Amino acid sequence: MLKDMWDIYRTSNLRTNVLFCLILGINVGMLLFACRDLSIHHREAAGVFYSQDLLFVVVRFFLDTFGWNDYVLRLPFVLVHMGNMFLLYRISRLYLKKPRDSLIVVLVYALLPGVMFGALLVLKSGFIIFITLLCCYYQMRFKKMPYPIMFIAVFVDGSFAILFFALFFYALKNKNTLGMFASLVFFALNMYLFGLDVSGSPRNYFLQNLGKMAFYFSPLLLVFYFYTIINALKKQNNILVDIGATSLFFVILLSFRQDVDLESLFPMSVVALPVAIRHFFSDMRVRLPDFRVAYVRRFVVIFALLLAQSFVLYGNKLLYLFGMENHFASSYYISKDLANILKSRGIESINVGNRKLELALRFYGIKDSQSPYLIPITNLNESYVDEIDIVYLGKKVASFVIVPSVYDKPLSTTQAHKNKQIQKLQDSTTSSVQPNLQ
Structure with missing residues (x-):
């Protein structure tokens, strides 16, 4: 009987689901462990006390409900991060051929430095990724344009103008007239409500923003990611590719003119992560086992660098031991x-x-x-x-x-010790002079 249960476990999706829960549990545990040492940043505190942005309205609701401490402060972002990992896992199960490949997607996602910051700090990037993933899952699950989610996104943040731009191109490729019209209307309404700052003198921030993007993804992964998206645009008609490419290219193009708010505009590019993982496994599996070594080695190098970055981020307190009192955290x-x-x-x-x-x-x-x-x-x-x-x-x-x-x-x-010695000397001098005067 136990053997039969083990065979069912191995051949069913239960094992994959259990492993996903294990990855999610370990990741959340590490985030909560990191919360223990973090203090509130002065920008976060200013937002908590004075800002009326939706992000801080949500934060104040949690603080007033559960108490004012660091765990509650970061609880909404950890919860949204959990939702993002679940949505990405479900999207990967729909998109990738083998269930276990989806575990690689969520593992890489959990290790991304930018994702880790979005899950720990008071940043809106996690919420942006959540709504974007929700749109992707809705379309891939029901084969329909996610009009209800698009309508909600109009009133949430100005960064979703890129999402509507991407959905317009997706609808255009699929000859969906209603989808094109709705995307343009939502785009115009979002721009009217929030706008996009292109003021000031044009300056080139390409290298500076490229460095930030490399930090968000990890340098080697960003190169592979960019190559994957370019290749997928030629071969695939997929909403993940269109959103990831639009976000990535829009940030790059805008960087030639001005500094870009990467916290708002860049995070949604991460939704194309299943595309990159699928591309890697497709390249590897079409080759004979003897010729797969180079592809496996490439992935190991990328993953090792990503793991090293995550270790430095989670263990940044160790940098104090090396005299780095003013490090990044x-x-x-x-x-x-x-x-x-x-x-x-x-x-x-x-x-x-x-x-x-x-x-x-x-x-x-x-x-x-x-x-x-x-x-x-x-x-x-x-x-x-x-x-x-x-x-x-x-x-x-x-x-x-x-x-x-x-x-x-x-x-x-x-100086206190010197003052004490001087005082003792004065007291001894005074005590010796008084008998002589008498």
């Missing part, structure tokens, strides 16, 4: 630990003299006041009286001193 640390230390000393309000730090501390319950005053220390090799040290992995990465008011200066322990 350093602005997402310190404020939470500083707030916890202040609370442990019974301080609920303090003057920090820094608007960015004040916003971050306010999220953790530390209010602004006139006194006492918190001074950041630039020389980490010096010690001060009443000092607050932020230590990661045994290394001091930041330091602050509490003084009574703005007009007071921090007193170093060296």
